[in-house]
Amino acid sequence: MSAATLDVAWARRFVTLATETVVEHRVELSELDREIGDGDHGENLARGFTAVAAAVDGSSAETVGGVLKLVATTLMSTVGGAAGPLYGTAFLRAAKVSDAPEIDAEGVHTLLDAGLEGIVARGKANVGDKTMVDAWTPAVAAAQSSAASGASPAEVLRAAADAAQQGAVDTDPLVALKGRASYLGERSVGHRDPGAASSALLLDAAARAAQA
Amino acid sequence: MSLRRPGGPGRTESTTGLVLVSHSALLAAGVVELAAQMAPDVVLRPAGGTDDARLGTSFDVVERAVAAELDAGCDGVVILADIGSARMTAESVVEALEDSRVVLAGGAFVEGAVAAAVAAQTGGSVRDVVAAAAAATRQVQDELDPEQPRGVTGSDASNDRAAVPTASGAVSRRVRVTNPQGLHARPAATLAQLAASFDAEVTIDGVDAGSLLSLMGLGLTQGLEVTLAATGPEAHEAIDAVAHTFESGFGEL
Numbered sequence: 001m002s003a004a005t006l007d008v009a010w011a012r013r014f015v016t017l018a019t020e021t022v023v024e025h026r027v028e029l030s031e032l033d034r035e036i037g038d039g040d041h042g043e044n045l046a047r048g049f050t051a052v053a054a055a056v057d058g059s060s061a062e063t064v065g066g067v068l069k070l071v072a073t074t075l076m077s078t079v080g081g082a083a084g085p086l087y088g089t090a091f092l093r094a095a096k097v098s099d100a101p102e103i104d105a106e107g108v109h110t111l112l113d114a115g116l117e118g119i120v121a122r123g124k125a126n127v128g129d130k131t132m133v134d135a136w137t138p139a140v141a142a143a144q145s146s147a148a149s150g151a152s153p154a155e156v157l158r159a160a161a162d163a164a165q166q167g168a169v170d171t172d173p174l175v176a177l178k179g180r181a182s183y184l185g186e187r188s189v190g191h192r193d194p195g196a197a198s199s200a201l202l203l204d205a206a207a208r209a210a211q212a
Numbered sequence: 213m214s215l216r217r218p219g220g221p222g223r224t225e226s227t228t229g230l231v232l233v234s235h236s237a238l239l240a241a242g243v244v245e246l247a248a249q250m251a252p253d254v255v256l257r258p259a260g261g262t263d264d265a266r267l268g269t270s271f272d273v274v275e276r277a278v279a280a281e282l283d284a285g286c287d288g289v290v291i292l293a294d295i296g297s298a299r300m301t302a303e304s305v306v307e308a309l310e311d312s313r314v315v316l317a318g319g320a321f322v323e324g325a326v327a328a329a330v331a332a333q334t335g336g337s338v339r340d341v342v343a344a345a346a347a348a349t350r351q352v353q354d355e356l357d358p359e360q361p362r363g364v365t366g367s368d369a370s371n372d373r374a375a376v377p378t379a380s381g382a383v384s385r386r387v388r389v390t391n392p393q394g395l396h397a398r399p400a401a402t403l404a405q406l407a408a409s410f411d412a413e414v415t416i417d418g419v420d421a422g423s424l425l426s427l428m429g430l431g432l433t434q435g436l437e438v439t440l441a442a443t444g445p446e447a448h449e450a451i452d453a454v455a456h457t458f459e460s461g462f463g464e465l
Contacts, residue, residue: 044268073271076304080235080268085300088271122300180296 002152005102006210011067013209015056019049021201029201032194036181040081041194048079048087064111065099068092082179083195086119086132087202093118108156109143112203116140123178130174130181130188132195139164139203154210161203168196225335226288229255229281230328233274233293233302234321237261243292243322247329250397250428254332255284259291269301271308278305278314288313288338290328292345294321317342319349327425334401348425383451384441391461395432399462400424406453412444414454421454 022029022045029042052074061067068091076088093114103111116136125131142163146156169192176188179195230247234240240260248256259277262268274291281289291306293299293316306316315338317328324345331344389395395403407414407421417438419426432438438458442450457463 038267040268076271076301077263078270080262080266080270080297082297082300084269084271085297085304088304089300122303 002154003210004152005104006064006108006153007102008062008064008067010209011061011064012056014206015049015053015067015071017205017209018202019053021205022046022049022198025198025201029194029198032192032197035191036176036184036188037194038081038180041083041198044079044081045083045198048075048084051078063099063101064103065095065097068095068098071095082123083198086123086195089118089122090115090136091118093121103153105147105151105153105156108153108160109140109147112136112140112143112160125178128174129177130171130193130196131176131178132193132199134171134174134193135164135167135196135199135203138167139199154207157203157207157210161200161207164196164200164203168192168200171196226337226340227255227286228288228290228332228336228338228341229257229284229286230325230332230341231257231259231274231277231281231289231291231302232321232325233269233291233298234258234260235267235269235294235296235298237265239294243325246322247325250326251329251333254329255281255286256329257281269298271301271304274301274305275309278309282313286313288315288341290332290338290341290345291316292319292321292325292328313338315342317345319345320352323348323352323425330397330401330424330428334398336401344424347423351423351425381447382441382443383447384439385451385455386437386439387455387458388437389432389434390459391464392434393464394434394436395427395430395462397428399457399464400427402462403427403454403457406457407450410442410444410446410450410453412442412446412450414440414442414447414450416440416454 026042026046029045030039033039033041052071055070055074056067059070061070072088072091072095076084094111097114098107098111119132119136123131125133127133127137139160143156143160146159171193173189175186176182176184181188232240232243237260240258244256244258257277257280259274262270263273278289291302293302302316306314317324327344327348328341331341336344401424404422404424404427414421416427417430419430440451440454
């Protein structure tokens, strides 16, 4: 059973599942961040998404974009670390292209592409810099080919989430060139980028929300 | 904090406020303290840490600081940020506000903030203040470049009143600091602007006279004698003008 479109109920389920997953993985994410950053990525995201869940719960948003905009502004003010403005900008750009009651498979690709564009605009990172861009770039590419092949929105999100997970794993051997980890240079090799890891978790939550 | 228009109501100077953004509330407050020492009349606000006093930055904290400065009567607000999310959060605020009066400056946090504050103190517009932060940062970069030593004093000075041409086509002159307060922030900023207005390379005791921070770094107090030197098409005019401001005690006598 795969619906042809996603609606605001999907966006709300995504928020619930995303909050659950970052809370569940917060220790793991912070440990990744302790290796090559300031060690607060998991706690910051857990705090941010807990605030997001409360905000979305109390809102009357009726479009996907309406929910995503609330996610964006809440994260920007509650996360504290770099993930705040990065995810905040990603969700804000995604919200701008999804201010409709329903989005189709191509709309999902457009939404993810806008999110990636926001992350790049804010963080100025390139592919291979060992950042969340390394998870999002293959995710958007997978979403594009999946949507082009006539897949459902849920299938497009699954393809994107799987590609993001592979992208996160592929950051292990990279030398960090952006963010706090870049101060470590070669010593960042062998560690997974926490932002890429959390990006994969969030896209997985989006895919699971579409299957429900 | 009083809000003074440096030149009085009849002048065209701007009232530019500064917001200092850092992960650390202590660091932001410390830079405000440091900058305020040289710019007592500038509206300076720290926006460090998160809403709940953790390390980090918050869109709301930065946005509130900017709004408070505009409410306080600033014509414009320049934001300076240190690393990582501080800069990205500040960028997000500037983008969201879509207000041409609010600008994020690039550059070194501490050096940029001090130079920016001094530029704001002397009535600099948002553009002037951003340029001052950039210039201060370039100076930091220059210090890392061994090919361009700074602060080397030219010692071939003459005590003559007239500008003395040297072998390299440069002119130089010795002048004395005459005003009681010496070359503090306001006259240093005026001097830097004046020196930069000529088609000439002007130095004071070997440092670039167009660089506010270099001038401040000389620590010139009343009674000290310095060597002015200039090269370039307008070297004579530049030396005359700069010497005149020294002799007039930077307008403070």
